[in-house]
Amino acid sequence: MKSIAALLLVSAYMAVQVSGHGRLMNPPCRATMWRVGYDTPPDYNDNQLFCGGKSHQYDTQGGKCGICGDAYDEPQPRTHEIGGPYYKGIIVRNYAVGQEIKATVQITANHLGFFQFKMCPVSGDVEATQECLDKTYSDGGRNQLYLITTSQTEVRDFDVTLQLPEDLECEALRLPVAVPLLATTGESARTALEGTAADRRRSSTDVPTVSCFPTLGLHQYDTQGGKCGICGDAYDEPQPRTHEIGGPYYKGIIVRNYAVGQEIKATVQITANHLGFFQFKMCPVSGDVEATQECLDKHILTVAGTNSTDYYITDEVRDFDVTLQLPEDLECEHCVFQWRYHAGNDWGVCPDGTGRDGCGPQEEFYGCADVSVSRP
Numbered sequence: 618m619k620s621i622a623a624l625l626l627v628s629a630y631m632a633v634q635v636s637g638h639g640r641l642m643n644p645p646c647r648a649t650m651w652r653v654g655y656d657t658p659p660d661y662n663d664n665q666l667f668c669g670g671k672s673h674q675y676d677t678q679g680g681k682c683g684i685c686g687d688a689y690d691e692p693q694p695r696t697h698e699i700g701g702p703y704y705k706g707i708i709v710r711n712y713a714v715g716q717e718i719k720a721t722v723q724i725t726a727n728h729l730g731f732f733q734f735k736m737c738p739v740s741g742d743v744e745a746t747q748e749c750l751d752k753t754y755s756d757g758g759r760n761q762l763y764l765i766t767t768s769q770t771e772v773r774d775f776d777v778t779l780q781l782p783e784d785l786e787c788e789a790l791r792l793p794v795a796v797p798l799l800a801t802t803g804e805s806a807r808t809a810l811e812g813t814a815a816d817r818r819r820s821s822t823d824v825p826t827v828s829c830f831p832t833l834g835l836h837q838y839d840t841q842g843g844k845c846g847i848c849g850d851a852y853d854e855p856q857p858r859t860h861e862i863g864g865p866y867y868k869g870i871i872v873r874n875y876a877v878g879q880e881i882k883a884t885v886q887i888t889a890n891h892l893g894f895f896q897f898k899m900c901p902v903s904g905d906v907e908a909t910q911e912c913l914d915k916h917i918l919t920v921a922g923t924n925s926t927d928y929y930i931t932d933e934v935r936d937f938d939v940t941l942q943l944p945e946d947l948e949c950e951h952c953v954f955q956w957r958y959h960a961g962n963d964w965g966v967c968p969d970g971t972g973r974d975g976c977g978p979q980e981e982f983y984g985c986a987d988v989s990v991s992r993p
Contacts, residue, residue: 638726640664644710647703657705664725670964684747699744715783722775726889732763734779738787772934838978847910847955849983860985862907873988878945880921885937891980893961894927897941901949908953916947949990958982
């Protein structure tokens with residue numbers, strides 16, 4: 618049996634809605650080799666090789682991407698390609714012609730969609746091209762796609778059995794895994810007050826995501842000028858919006874009673890981490906009149922023990938407990954408690970004109986709860 622001398626693997630993400638969150642573990646891609654014992658430079662963002670971000674890839678590069686997930690317009694050699702800092706010329710796997718092999722993709726934030734696996738023979742220090750890669754798919758399925766279905770929404774390792782071609786033999790290969798990401802059908806976060814396990818937002822049994830991004834993440838900024846309903850509904854949704862007073866998820870229930878000036882705990886359950894920060898705001902309301910964003914913006918709660926109103930999160934999928942300081946001058950029989958999550962993992966243009974992740978328009982998630990604040 619003829620043997621293929623090597624398979625050098627790199628992962629590349631093509632994001633359709635949001636930035637990719639996954640890494641190729643087997644064979645380990647150049648950015649991830651350090652995690653499995655190779656003496657290679659650590660890339661701590663190896664689960665975010667997403668072509669510079671969806672806006673950059675599609676709005677400025679016509680959908681193009683570096684073959685390993687770097688931005689297409691990055692100076693060559695790109696960061697994860699031959700000649701870049703993460704390429705060390707190490708062959709990580711040896712396969713046989715026509716062999717069935719297993720690839721493992723570790724998904725750290727599940728956005729559904731599908732995987733593709735491609736190969737390209739290379740020689741010397743000349744990197745593979747996308748045109749060469751597109752000629753050879755490695756896949757055990759008829760349509761060359763490994764679909765992540767709606768029943769596979771876990772954050773876990775996905776093992777895929779692939780069939781190598783009978784006519785492909787080479788001393789070195791590049792094998793990118795392409796991961797186009799489709800819209801998530803679940804919530805990226807849930808909000809609870811006082812650390813309860815139950816979801817205490819108005820949408821406690823609601824399934825759709827409470828996000829201002831109903832159309833591939835573009836609606837809020839491209840058509841609504843960045844505006845959003847106070848509870849996360851699309852700004853142009855007919856009023857009363859779905860999660861606001863008068864909508865089907867508002868039942869007039871006060872879920873917490875606080876004291877003026879009290880320190881309180883809010884818990885946000887992150888099920889898909891997009892980095893960024895949380896803000897928490899309150900607004901007194903009366904009767905069936907909903908809060909306004911202008912009122913909420915006047916009462917932004919500070920993180921207890923700090924002067925900051927922004928709580929930045931670490932890159933983990935877990936519950937985040939945030940201790941907040943209520944104002945000494947805010948008292949109400951009914952206050953709307955708003956949680957805002959401003960994500961930070963999309964590429965954008967910064968105020969100084971440079972570009973990086975976290976700048977420019979970002980995905981946002983909201984939640985509303987109904988509380989009271991009284992004097993002891």
